[in-house]
Amino acid sequence: MIEVRDVRKAYNIGKIDLEVLKGISLDVKEKEFLAIMGPSGSGKSTLMNIIGCLDRPTSGVYKLEGVDVTERSDDDLAEIRNKRVGFVFQTFNLLPRFTTLKNVELPMIYSGISSAKREKKAIEMLEVVGLFERASHRPNELSGGEQQRVAIARALVNDPAIILADEPTGNLDSVSGNEIISVFERLNEKGRTIIIVTHDRDIALHTERIIQLKDGIIIRDEPVIAG
Numbered sequence: 001m002i003e004v005r006d007v008r009k010a011y012n013i014g015k016i017d018l019e020v021l022k023g024i025s026l027d028v029k030e031k032e033f034l035a036i037m038g039p040s041g042s043g044k045s046t047l048m049n050i051i052g053c054l055d056r057p058t059s060g061v062y063k064l065e066g067v068d069v070t071e072r073s074d075d076d077l078a079e080i081r082n083k084r085v086g087f088v089f090q091t092f093n094l095l096p097r098f099t100t101l102k103n104v105e106l107p108m109i110y111s112g113i114s115s116a117k118r119e120k121k122a123i124e125m126l127e128v129v130g131l132f133e134r135a136s137h138r139p140n141e142l143s144g145g146e147q148q149r150v151a152i153a154r155a156l157v158n159d160p161a162i163i164l165a166d167e168p169t170g171n172l173d174s175v176s177g178n179e180i181i182s183v184f185e186r187l188n189e190k191g192r193t194i195i196i197v198t199h200d201r202d203i204a205l206h207t208e209r210i211i212q213l214k215d216g217i218i219i220r221d222e223p224v225i226a227g
């Protein structure tokens with residue numbers, strides 16, 4: 001599903017080119033559940049942004065479902081992000097004025113889906129994450145764990161092939177964090193490909209595979225041994 005070959009990413013800071021990714025190559029299979037780990041500055045969020053078509057590599061090749069997206073236009077990348085990738089962030093990114101239901105509907109507005117169909121799909125996704133009864137609540141009326149489940153429901157509404165989660169438990173206590181990882185586990189069991197960026201090894205151990213980054217390179221890529 002995902003092929004990354006010798007991907008490099010550099011940022012120009014004044015007169016200095018700061019190379020964040022230094023030749024990353026990896027494959028992710030369909031329906032895989034993996035974690036990307038590494039200390040701050042290791043390049044894990046930059047890699048996530050490239051996989052999610054939020055950023056472009058400076059060099060190298062990135063293929064998503066067999067299509068080289070490296071040279072696609074900004075409009076093409078926006079369409080890929082909206083239809084093929086679901087994002088979950090550490091800070092939830094919910095709109096405070098909107099109800100839970102309306103927050104979940106948002107990605108479908110940009111897909112031109114009718115109001116009735118948006119509401120039906122949003123309700124279905126809230127049921128998937130166990131929050132249907134909170135559909136009329138606003139974010140400030142929800143716990144952190146509930147807000148993150150709303151964010152997951154929002155990520156699912158356009159039926160993306162891949163879910164990318166950047167530190168999804170970073171702002172949560174351990175109990176809420178375990179609830180969120182359980183949601184991801186259930187989604188993976190139903191066939192979703194899921195990639196989680198995390199600094200928490202206990203969270204990473206719930207996945208099938210851990211990729212460890214350090215200073216912009218992969219230093220370890222190993223399966224998680226059950227038990």
